[in-house]
Amino acid sequence: MQRSATTRTGPSRPPNLFGMDREEIASALAPFTGRPYHASQVFHWMYGRLQTDLRDMTDLPAALRRGLSERFRVTWPEVKEIRRSADGSKKYVVALEDGGEIEAVYILYGARVTLCLSSQIGCPLACAFCLTGTMGLVRNLAPGEILGQIAVIARDNALAGTSYRVVFMGMGEPLLNLDAVMRAFRLMVDTKGFGLSPRRVTLSTAGLVPGIDRLARESPRPRLAISLGASRDVQRDDLMPINRRYDLDALIDACRRFPLGPREKVTFEYCLIDGVNDSDEDAFRLARRTRNLRAKVNIIPYNEAGVPGFKTPSAERAGRFRDLLL
Ligand code: SF4
Incomplete structure (x- = not known):
């Protein structure tokens, strides 16, 4: 979604405590x-x-x-619009104090609630299938703007005291704003803060290898997910240009050396796009790439978002792709 970041002027306001540690x-x-x-x-x-x-x-x-x-004041970002899906999920369009807008999503899967958060306005990584990628980077979000997404959704859905997951998979590449993401994460997992278990927070990256290595040195830290999107370099170079800097071998090596806790796995998200990366050969290559790793693979059929040339595969095609991975 194309968003702008205009600057509002007006009388200066007292400092906002929300976002401070x-x-x-x-x-x-x-x-x-x-x-x-x-x-x-x-x-x-x-x-x-x-x-x-x-x-x-x-x-x-x-x-x-x-x-x-x-x-002082304690101010959250402002909810401008809520778009509801038939399955109970809700997309929140959230306005920031400088006029920028981001999206955060309340995802309902059975009884399980996951909040999908943005970490930047726009994104510089320009993945071919992503509308946010067409914006370029507008700016990084501050810790309070990241936490504010949780706060507005938690209040709207009475989540306080309940168990929910958080995933950094909205607008932006979280490893390009890791200082703010980690500051927000520490407040999420503080027992007097949002009180989330670190195991319930996942950071999803397009494959920034130095950022993955840096995340590996943090403790506590979110779990790691990789948006893979392709099974071979020539295809990933086109779909996710970050691959031209850190190719699939480098990315898989970074996952292999990522220190995992007991029972922890790296998640590979594979966005399945009709006629682009959904062939039987793609499934075989993906299985080979992720073999011998402590990892799970999530096949996510592409959600048509208005980028020309990219379509959702049929349910049969997605089902066959999943079967071939087993
Ligand atoms: S890294 Fe994520 S937000 Fe950025 S362009 Fe790629 S898919 Fe879009």
Whole structure:
């Protein structure tokens, strides 16, 4: 979806605490309270309880709440539009403070809920089948803009206290904004924050090998998924130009050296496109490529998004492709 990032002007607003980590909140609040635990309380209200009104953080002294609410705010991005699917999934168009727009998706699969988040406005990687890729990069998202996507969806769907998954698979390449993604991730998995298990957060990359190696050094870290999209280099060079820098051998090697925990696997997402990468030979090559790896392969039929020349394969074709992988 083509999105613009215009700049809104207007009176300057108080600093937004949403997106700050524990230390940043503590230093913002330090001039107004000598008690470090007040920062921990604000942290828990913002991320653990999704409270946006400082005056309603009721275990803080009333005078402090009043003072803080005059100097700070807790603001999430604004939901501009919700597009509903027949299966119960919902796409949220979210407006940011500078006028930029991103998308986040609430995905319902049976009883399982997954939130698909954006990490950038636009994307510089220009995958041929992706509408976001036609925009180029507008800018990276800040941690609060990443977490804000969870907050607005969690409130709209009463997710607080429930178990859900998060995947960085929306607009943008998360490994190109890894500092902000990891800062947001740490607040997601903080027990006083969003309280998610690290095992329930997955980062999906188009195949940025140095970024995969950097992610491997983080602890805790999200699980790794690779958007593969092709079974051979000549095909992947066309579909996903990042392959011209890091080819399939380099990418598979990076997955092989990625340190996995017990029972953890790398996920290969294979976007199946009619007449492009869905032949029997593609299935055999894909099986060979991913053999001997601790990995699972997810076949995702292409969701026609308006990019000319790319179509969803038939259910029979997708079924046969999956069967050939077994
Ligand atoms: S990396 Fe993802 S968001 Fe970027 S162009 Fe490719 S498919 Fe689209």
